[in-house]
Amino acid sequence: MEEQFVKQLLQGDEKAFDEFTKHYRNYLFRAIYSVLRNEKDAEDVLQEVLMKIYGALPRYNGKGLKTWITRIAVNHSIDWKRKIARRKEDSMDDEALKQHASSGKLVELPLLHKETKEAVHRRLKEMPGNYRDVIYAFYIEEKSYKEIASDLNLEVANVKMKLHRGRSWMKKHWKEEDFK
Template sequence: MSDSALIQKVIDGSDHAFRLLVEKYRNDVFRTVFAVLRDQKEAEDAAQEVFMKIYTALPQYENQGFKTWMTRIAVNHAIDVKRKIARRKEEVAEAIEQQALGTPKDGVEKELIVNESRRLVRKRLEELPDNYRDVIYGFYIAEKSYQQMAEEQNVQVKTIETKLYRARVWMKKNWKEDDFS
């Protein structure tokens, strides 16, 4: 049975047709997700989540190449999962750092250094051109997704991606790491 016939049956409510799609593409989805995450357990979980996303998004599918469409969903989801894992690691590292602060004198000194670093970063953010400042703040400080920022600014997701890319290029070109120490 062809993909388009299976997709139509899934849209019409056939769970069996969706199971057939999952069976047909599960290895492809897993390989795609694993290539990004490089972790067996995380990739297995993410692959299941990808199929849930595919199932809910099927009514919007426009017959433009199912495997490509599905792979794009898998890659995007894997990237999101990878970011979440990185954030969790940072939070754990911060918690360990807080426990290791030591004496109150050390704690006050470190707090002053952290506050000064934050002040420097805020000052540097003000130097960014306006159109870049919004996406940098939204993505890195407010931790918004591309989709959220696109909806807030009433633009396409691709526009947010482009602005963020250009903002990073601008920062690499105009800032040096020593500027923040």
């Protein structure tokens, strides 16, 4: 039955897609709902998943259709959930910024940021030299990994490693109160 669905769908048979949808709709809905735990969201994502499955059919390898469509449904649901979580975070950040702006404190933000940078800059002299340059470039000069790697003649992986080790060193040797 699965092979027949796939063959007909690949030939563009709309009736086969309707049959496919009827046959797997509830199954896919349950898979999606198990991730999202919200009926309305699961319905919305189900429509997207059906279209995604239809578009991905040419890449189907002919083994385990149910497993394949379940993987697509679950992965898409997880991606959707992450996207919604990011939107909530962004809107919360926007709301906090609006509240901060309405309280008249928005002017203080760049000044606080500058003061923190200056405190970090002063304390960098205590840090071992092999971490200091990378930490300085990343946090003070706000350079990307690629830019730092190019400037210091390092591989990007080495920059990441030095940043990680430098952060660990800072956590061990510095206290937050030192920067207030």
